[in-house]
Amino acid sequence: MAHMTKRDFDILDNNGTKYLQWRVDARANLKAKGLEHTILVDGNSTSQEQAKAIVFLRHHLHENLKIEYLFVEDPKELWDNLCQRFESLERIIGPKAQYDWMNIRFQDFTSVSDYDSAMLRITSQLRLCGQATTDAAMIEKTLSTMHADNAVLQELYRERHYNRYCDLIAILRMAEANMKVMFHNHNKRPAGTVAPPETYVVKSGQPWRNFKKGNTTFHKGKGKWRPNFKPLNPIFKGKKKFTPNKGKPNQTTKCFKCGITGHWAKECRTAKHLVDLYTASQKGKGKEVETNFVKETSPVLSLDLSDYLIDDIDNGCGPST
Incomplete structure (x- = not known):
């Protein structure tokens, strides 16, 4: 166990x-x-x-x-x-650690953390093999292997006379972080240009109106203070429901219940028996139906036989003998 x-x-x-x-x-x-x-x-x-x-x-x-x-x-x-x-490992690790120490350069690394890790690994291997390195040697190795573009910074660091390697690495880490912030601000907007004005876009379909009291709380997001408005009616998700047309009906709009114009079907006040008659009349619409048309212009006269006989007096002749 x-x-x-x-x-x-x-x-x-x-x-x-x-x-x-x-x-x-x-x-x-x-x-x-x-x-x-x-x-x-x-x-x-x-x-x-x-x-x-x-x-x-x-x-x-x-x-x-x-x-x-x-x-x-x-x-x-x-x-x-x-x-x-x-014991043979010391004879293998020692020469390799010395070679790495001679060829390590600060300018070959993309970050201070990567360089510091490599430097501490090499120096620890040298110490294990009985070849200890001092802080002064590590500081000189770091400053002397900087890029040629950093010659001014190299002299500034030398004038500070650092005695410990960890102090130099702490300053380099801070300078690297400040440099990243400076480049970020520089690339965010070209030099000599004016920042564009802030605009707010409201998408269609979002009823940003009729706000209740208490919804105008503010929160800080992405460096800007913005209102936390909430609409009264939530946005309908999925299929939209049918909503009737709003406004007043015109004179050409016909009610589908009674057929009279000037009002909507939901506002129809026509009597039920009239609505039923209109509905029944619309059912047979479009079919051929035999109809008889009768028009009354005068009352019907009753004629007898005497009405068809010719009177002699009317013809201008006297009575026959």
Whole structure:
């Protein structure tokens, strides 16, 4: 169950790629626990202290390394075996770190953070190999490898006489942030031009009217103070409902209930029996219907036989004999 216990730092892999970092972390933790003398020559450590130190070191080793040094019970012996096993790493990491130190340039990086990370990685590798670098060397490396366009800034930084590398990096970070803000403001509007006037656009379909009291609260958004108006009627989403025409009907508008012009159907006040007659008359519209037309101009006369006989008196002749 040892692998389930929380570790104080990363374990040492079987290939030993991070042996130098592991050695520094292991020595610091043993010193914090009061067990550093267990890995020193003539440390005069007790058997109980040796047991604690060996358990701690084995807990931060890879499984293959644990098996290889399974029967090693002295922490000093385990420490020396690991040093002999991975001592060749110093001969590999050291020249590579020196090469990186000679070729690192401030102008080759796009940001101060990237340069600082690379510089700290190289200097830490040099320290692990016994080749410590001073703050003065790091400051000189940074200032001497700046771009030629920053010659004036380089001299200004030299005149401040920084003693710590971290102070110089803090100033460079601040200058980089201010430079970004300056370029942003410069590119926002060309030099010599006037800022365009502010305009407010109201899209069609948004009834921005009839505001209630209390809706005129303001909030700051995108650097401008704008009213937080809310319309009384929310915008209808989806299909629009049918709404009748507004206004007064004209004389050509005909009511579809009674057929009379001058009013809408919803305002019709015609009697129901008249509406029914008009509706019935509209149902047969368009069909051929046989009709008889009778027109009364005078009352009908009743004629008899005497009306068709010719009277002699009327013809101007006397009575016959």
